[in-house]
Amino acid sequence: MPTSVADVIDVLETAYPPELAESWDAVGLVCGDPGDTVNDILVCVDPVESTVDEALSLGAQLIVAHHPLLLRGVHGVPANTVKGSLVHRLVRAGAALFCAHTNADSASPGVSDALAAALGLTVISPLVPNEDGRTGIGRICELPEPEPFASFLRRVADALPVTEGGVRGAGDPNRPIRTVAVSGGAGDSYLDNAVRAGVDAYVTADLRHHPASEHLAGGVSGGVAAPALVDVAHWASEWPWCEQAASVLRTALGGTVGVHVSRRRTDPWTVRAAASRPEDENE
The missing domain is CATH 3.40.1390.30 (NIF3 (NGG1p interacting factor 3)-like)
Incomplete structure (x- = not known):
């Protein structure tokens, strides 16, 4: 039997029970059809343009992310907004997004x-x-x-x-x-x-x-x-979880689905400049 999005969610919610999430959090399936078949999964910290690019280039049908995409309440996801554009790209590609945040922290x-x-x-x-x-x-x-x-x-x-x-x-x-x-x-x-x-x-x-x-x-x-x-760095402190979650999925799904860990650095800080003044001049 093919593995469905719902099958993967069952595994993830067993490992990271949603009841462990903080009351303010937004965890679970963000977009996608629970009945769709999953052949490949990408696990990442941040559901951002870079990791969506990676997932779609892999042909993955599901992204498992730590950080929520839609943490605060929204009234719409139009394609001309940053987060809305990601939702539209995923839906058009037939890919789902699942987030395990503070429930994965507490598990x-x-x-x-x-x-x-x-x-x-x-x-x-x-x-x-x-x-x-x-x-x-x-x-x-x-x-x-x-x-x-x-x-x-x-x-x-x-x-x-x-x-x-x-x-x-x-x-x-x-x-x-x-x-x-x-x-x-x-x-x-x-x-x-x-x-x-x-x-x-x-x-x-x-x-x-x-x-x-x-x-x-x-x-x-x-x-x-x-x-x-x-x-x-925030991203670096949570990146080891990606391999943990991937291992949970590989074990539970018995190798029937390809599980990939994103190694793209999604930490937002990309440039660092050294101080140009001698230390004794710093105030």
Whole structure:
């Protein structure tokens, strides 16, 4: 029997239950006919022009993306708008789009498990657990052996895809790192959770100036130093999930469908310029 879009959705919703999604989120089938046959799938972080181009060039009948295309309510998808044009291209090509966002963040295994695995970390528990204690946002992890923060920062940079923003660290480069919290995607709202967890370092994306500065200024609380911070690109922090989702599909579908992971960099930052003034002139 041929595999349908509905068959693939059953697999994905078993792995990433929609009830785990945040109330504000928009997950599930965005466009496409559940009854259509699927021969090839493309898994990506962002449903954008580049990945739609890639999927259609592959002849894929389904894109599985992490980020929603239509997160906020819309009243129409005309073809002369950015997102509407993508919907029209997919519909005309007979391709469907399915999104697994915060449900994939909270699932076990989910986005942060994939990030932890890429960094060589052993997962202990969720950082912000749900009532079941097994699912939830972020993960608390351990390294096999302690290593200096500078070495850990290099570990992160070597493990994730290259982006123009690179990997930034905030903390003592010689601080021993053994326990680590990770949260794929924007994670500065979980800084307090990382502090309460008592970890040595926290890896996430999109750390803003003031929350990071205030976190570090907290110093030592209750005898525990605030975790050192590692800030990576949002796209890079979630890209390891693509292979996880692809593996789920390959296993469940028994090789009857081609499952491809997009390696196109959809991080929006494409150019970086070095400072031209000597450091001692910076204000």
